[in-house]
Amino acid sequence: MDAQTQLELEAAAFRRLQKHLMEDRTDVQNIDMMNLTGFCRNCLSRWYQEAANERGIDMTKDEGRHAFYGMTMDDWKNNFQTDATGAQQDAFKTAFKENVTDK
Template identity: 45%
Template sequence: MEKEIEIQAAVFRRLLRHLDNRKDVQNIELMNLAGFCRNCFAKWTVAEAEKLGTHIDIEDAREQVYGMPYQEWKEKYQLPATEEQLAIFNKLQTKK
């Protein structure tokens, strides 16, 4: 089990590196296509830590995911969502 957890952690770190190398892929695009984004990883980190009796601040979790403070990442890399992206996002939200 310990080796499995190590492998899963390594895969997760690799996924975060991959997303870090693809800053051109916007969170709304990830949400529209896959139903999750970088922010979801941060929220899931907080939730899983709570299940294990540990507190992780959401901003600390976001910094782990983004590799920098979230606000800084947004200012550097986040583009305004297009009308089309927002329409898709809103349509998907109503299906939940």
């Protein structure tokens, strides 16, 4: 497979993952994703932002989130986010430390 085809396939897989998380599975909470997998929608939006910044494109955290979510974080939270339980919050502290702050 040539490099351009690989790049196009990877981009298509990313777009499919994004659609799945943003349209098909809005019921899955970010905190549950982070606790189970070590990443969530916010991580994906941050990785998008970091990739832009690495290429000299100025993009803020909020702009990266809007690009990934297709809406503002406030809109996402109002439409889809539920309150986290104490157990979820406790698990998140560990998952965030292991997968973000200690990386």
